Amino acid sequence: MRRFTSLILYALLSLVIITAAQGRWVNPYILQIAMFVGINIILSTSLNLVNGYMGEFSVGHAGFMAVGAYITSVLNVWLFSSTKVFGPAVLSPSSAIYLFPVTLILGGIGAAVVGLLVAIPSFRTRGDYLAIITLAVNYIVKSSIENMQVIGGARGFMGMSGIVNAMQEVVNVPWVLIWVLTSVGVTVWLLHRFVNSTYGKGIVAIRDDEIAAEIMSVDTRRMKIVAFMLSSGLAGIAGGLFAHILGYINPGTFTIMKSTEALVMVYLGGMGSLSGAILSAVSLTLILEFFRPLQVAKWVVVPLLLILLMLFRPEGIMGHREFTDVFPALRRFFPSHGKEK
Amino acid sequence: MALLEIREMTHFFGGLRAVYNFNMKLEGGELLGLIGPNGAGKTTVFNLVCGFYRPTEGEVFFQGSRTDGLKPHEVTALGMARTFQNIRLWNSLTVFDNLCISQHHHLGYGLWDAVWRTGRYQENERRVRRTAEELLEVLGLSHYAMEYPKNLPYGFQRRVEIGRALSIRPSLLLLDEPAAGMNPAEIEELIELIRWIRKEFELTVWLIEHHMRVVMNVCEWIKVLDFGETIAEGPSEEVRKNPRVIQAYLGEEEPAYA
Amino acid sequence: MFVQSFFQNLLNALQWGSFYALIALGYSLVYGVLLLINFAHGDIFMVGAYIAFFLATLLLGQYAFALPFALPPMAVFVITVLLTMALTACVGVTIERVAYRPLRRKGASRLYVVITALMCGLVLENGNLMLLGANRRSFPELLPTAVYSISGINISNIKILVIIATVCVFLLLETIVRRTKLGMAMRAISYDRMAVPLMGIPLDTVIVFTFVLGSSLAALAGVLFAIAYPVLEPYMGALVGWKAFIAAVIGGIGEIRGAFMGGFLLGFVEIFVAAYFPSTLRDLIAFSILLIFLSIKPTGIFGIARATKI
Known part of the structure; x- marks a missing residue:
């Protein structure tokens, strides 16, 4: 039973949040922050797979997010609503409620395919040169979207709030929130299981010594493809959710700045620590919200805080460790975890 | 069918001829030594055999199939394992994990099973872990299973690396200077270990070594390399007395000045 | 007509590439010594431009108080350039001392230093925005612009100045790195970081020297950029900085001639793509070329793949 404890706890927590949202006990602003926390958790944990566990330096995570956001949004608007560009709705708007997860996953798959653009050069390129390739992919994605006038180009793309409304007309519950919570749960659960299996630890072997990994039986190419596609696919799902929270996206959202945010969360939390990535995603999102009244000064204060933090904890909050290493008593709830035989 | 057959293997680094016309045939069960002065191309031979380099010319057959041109992990999957001159363990993973990950080629499950923890995952993971545990046990490393290498x-690091190679369940074990940096007591243990491993796991062992004590005590057959060429070959006692070998190691005999 | 526009674009590309090259040199120098991608470097360039702005307006007596003496324009230009370089170098070294060195001392993974560098860049950008506001500043005319037209090609004295300055800087740097003691120490560090302090070379001095060189080059780029495009805003360094970093990598990061060539190459690609394609496609095409180039030659033009010995 214990192995399900964390799952049940998370389900309960989600239920409380959803009930609170349903009963309008919290104001929509706080709810939105909660959803952004969720998005950031997906972004930082998925980037941690590549940057932390595999030890590459991907600086273009927002590009994959953009691909997912646009694919999911365009599919939804095309399928479920009547617009000038795409004509009348292909399917009845009420079916959005069932097909939303499908389009979300399709967005993730699309992003994973774009992830191949990075994965394939990574066979030969490492380190800072690969960082540039990820940067280039980020720019290419953003620039391609800007040049596609059908989906709004640089002006952006909207109509997703219509989809959310259509879903809520059928059953009136906060659907986006539900899907954010579900995706966060699935992401963390999936990554946790992946990196704790011998199969997944192959990517840590690549980080430690790629040559030894290749010679000692790890198919490094396949593992790199798996890691990059998994990471970018999850970022795509985060993007799809992000688009439906805002109801409006434009390519300017998915710049290096957004990628940098994800990067900071990974290194703040600690390379190769899932709990660290979650912790830093939550805290950074909240800190940024907390300092919002400072306006411009926010972007001076927060980086200064981070620099200070780096000086005191040069390995991030958690370092390489997981929560269960710091509090061994928790370990019994995560039987698959790390250090026990 | 020979276990390993190398035919006229030649390798160039740019204009530098690192290995020239290397021939060898292992039937299985031998304990072979490859010696030679520094820079003779010994490690390059290993790198060529294990697939890390692709020979410029020549053919390599392992277990009856041609392996030059295969990727290293594919060669490994056929049952060839090696250790490295400078220990290359995965240092942020525990000793135990080191021995598990090296079984990657026959894990028997993929991403899907890992995520869903299917029956196949449970079963194979248990098998992999058991193999690692057993190996650590017989190598006397159980105590260090959760340590970082x-x-x-x-x-002990050397020993872990040998353990990692054994976890591949190889039929051919390549040891690249296993005694480098060891003190005399450790060398004695190593000699015992290599002999024991070969008997226990029914392996063919091929090793590169500088320590004559190890080579002469362990190897039955020795091949001597100098400037990429094989200059001598034969049972250890014979090779030791071979004038060309002495010359390669010690240089030309100085003319006696009055 | 085609030939004319070609040569006009060539000249523009040389000028545009010069800025990239000058900033890329700073990236490469620091990278060569510390293996650190100094992401704050683009913002150092911005700081340089702003320092130049304040110095120039001060020297030209555009503040409430006039200087007791009037300087000839040439003197104003030279003083501005030199003082800007010196002051910006101080900024660069301060960042090194305050943010990077303590991390290095603690043995943090170099990626944490890279993140710190990103943060330093943000602080510089937004600090500037906070202190000086979002309004753009127009840079005073330090040098009178003269445009010569030779068979239909417009050549301005500023373009020539920029290009010549860049080439001179390149030659000077090559000499410093090859002939002076500090330069040789820089090269030694990039070969073997551990051995250098053991050989009695003062590591920190060399690092500070590297930051002085890099930052003052960024400052020079800042002054020249401000003269050529006299509009300053706090975010001017961000995009140029990223692109200069890309230029440094194309050339083979850590290599001085690599940064120089990479800068010009990126300048050429950008100007020519913009000249013959719709300008919205500029980034798309430029970065696609980069992607393909790096897939074929993973270590850049001059970068040498370090052979791993096993």
């Missing part, structure tokens, strides 16, 4: 004494 970099925290272990040098001799």
Whole structure:
């Protein structure tokens, strides 16, 4: 039973949040922050797979997010609503409620395919040169979207709030929130299981010594493809959710700045620590919200805080460790975890 | 069918001829030594055989199939394992994990099973872990299973690396200078270990070594390399007396000045 | 007509590439010594431009108080350039001392230093925005612009100045790195970081020297950029900085001639793509070329793949 404890706890927590949202006990602003926390958790944990566990330096995570956001949004608007560009709705708007997860996953798959653009050069390129390739992919994605006038180009793309409304007309519950919570749960659960299996630890072997990994039986190419596609696919799902929270996206959202945010969360939390990535995603999102009244000064204060933090904890909050290493008593709830035989 | 057959293998690094016309045939069960002065191309031969380099010319057959041109992990999957001159363990993973990950080629499950923890995952993971545990046990490393390799004494790191190679379940084990950096006591243990491993796991062992004590005590057959060419070959006692070998190691005999 | 526009674009590309090259040199120098991608470097360039702005307006007596003496324009230009370089170098070294060195001392993974560098860049950008506001500043005319037209090609004295300055800087740097003691120490560090302090070379001095060189080059780029495009805003360094970093990598990061060539190459690609394609496609095409180039030659033009010995 214990192995399900964390799952049940998370389900309960989600239920409380959803009930609170349903009963309008919290104001929509706080709810939105909660959803952004969720998005950031997906972004930082998925980037941690590549940057932390595999030890590459991907600086273009927002590009994959953009691909997912646009694919999911365009599919939804095309399928479920009547617009000038795409004509009348292909399917009845009420079916959005069932097909939303499908389009979300399709967005993730699309992003994973774009992830191949990075994965394939990574066979030969490492380190800072690969960082540039990820940067280039980020720019290419953003620039391609800007040049596609059908989906709004640089002006952006909207109509997703219509989809959310259509879903809520059928059953009136906060659907986006539900899907954010579900995706966060699935992401963390999936990554946790992946990196704790011998199969997944192959990517840590690549980080430690790629040559030894290749010679000692790890198919490094396949593992790199798996890691990059998994990471970018999850970022795509985060993007799809992000688009439906805002109801409006434009390519300017998915710049290096957004990628940098994800990067900071990974290194703040600690390379190769899932709990660290979650912790830093939550805290950074909240800190940024907390300092919002400072306006411009926010972007001076927060980086200064981070620099200070780096000086005191040069390995991030958690370092390489997981929560269960710091509090061994928790370990019994995560039987698959790390250090026990 | 020979276990390993190398035919006229030649390798160039740019204009530098690192290995020239290397021939060898292992039937299985031998304990072979490859010696030669520094820079003779010994490690390059290993790198060529294990697939890390692709020979410029020549053919390599392992277990009856041609392996030059295969990727290293594919060669490994056929049952060839090696250790490295400078220990290359995965230092942020525990000793135990080191021995598990090296079984990657026959894990028997993929991403899907890992995520869903299917029956196949449970079963195979249990098998992999058991193999690692057993190996650690017989190598006397159980106590260090949860340690990180970099925290272990040098001799133990070597031992872990041999354990990692064994976890591949190889039929051919390549050891690249296993005694480098060891003290005399550790060398004695190593000699015992290599002999025991070969008997216990029914392996063919091929090793590169500088320590004559190890080579002469362990190897039945020795091949001597100098400037990429094989200059001598034969049972250890014979090779030891071979004038060309002495010359390669010690240089030309100085003319006696009055 | 085609030939004319070609040569006009060539000249523009040389000028545009010069800025990239000058900033890329700073990236490469620091990278060569520390293996650190100094992401704050683009913002150092911005700081340089702003320092130049304040110095120039001060020297030209555009503040409430006039200087007791009037300087000839040439003197104003030279003083501005030199003082800007010196002051910006101080900024660069301060960042090194305050943010990077303590991390290095603690043995942090170099990626944490890279993140710190990103943060330093943000602080510089937004600090500037906070202190000086979002309004753009127009840079005073330090040098009178003269445009010569030779068979239909417009050549301005500023373009020539920029290009010549860049080439001179390149030659000077090559000499410093090859002939002076500090330069040789820089090269030694990039080969073997551990051995250098053991050989009695003062590591920190060399690092500070590297930051002085890099930052003052960024400052020079800042002054020249401000003269050529006299509009300053706090975010001017961000995009140029990223692109200069890309230029440094194309050339083979850590290599001085690599940064120089990479800068010009990126300048050429950008100007020519913009000249013959719709300008919205500029980034798309430029970065696609980069992607393909790096897939074929993973270590850049001059970068040498370090052979791993096993």
